[in-house]
Amino acid sequence: MPERAEIGRWIDQIPQPYTETDARAFLAGGTDAFARLAVTEARDGTVVGGVGVHRLDAPGVAEIGYWARAEVRGRGLTTRAAALAARWVIGAHGVERVQLRAEVQNTASRRVAEKAGFRLEGILRSADWSPRQQRRYDWAMYSLLPGDLESERNAS
Numbered sequence: 001m002p003e004r005a006e007i008g009r010w011i012d013q014i015p016q017p018y019t020e021t022d023a024r025a026f027l028a029g030g031t032d033a034f035a036r037l038a039v040t041e042a043r044d045g046t047v048v049g050g051v052g053v054h055r056l057d058a059p060g061v062a063e064i065g066y067w068a069r070a071e072v073r074g075r076g077l078t079t080r081a082a083a084l085a086a087r088w089v090i091g092a093h094g095v096e097r098v099q100l101r102a103e104v105q106n107t108a109s110r111r112v113a114e115k116a117g118f119r120l121e122g123i124l125r126s127a128d129w130s131p132r133q134q135r136r137y138d139w140a141m142y143s144l145l146p147g148d149l150e151s152e153r154n155a156s
Contacts, residue, residue: 053098124140
């Protein structure tokens, strides 16, 4: 499956086709964003992915999302970026819960969440509708709390 089609399969909010204008609008953010970050190659600055941390209506709660280009998957870049962004929003903004939703069948995204320290809370059955794919799907709900970070420090 071509890279863009694969990303579009899992992230319905990403326009298809995805243009430079779409990328610039994403990075410009909005009032709901704590941060919208590009993940780049250190050697040349090429954009290879992205991480967004957004405010939710519930006080003290943020949601994180991410994507990566096919050629960099498996290198740990997305895991590191997601972990750093989640820890940053907890430390810098006092967020008490960072949550993450991944389609149940998206094993790569779920693996990133788990490696970044997020804990699986459960499955939200038939939780969303994909207009692009004309189907309902289930979300795996993950979270990271400040206490989880304390547990990590104590384990080190």
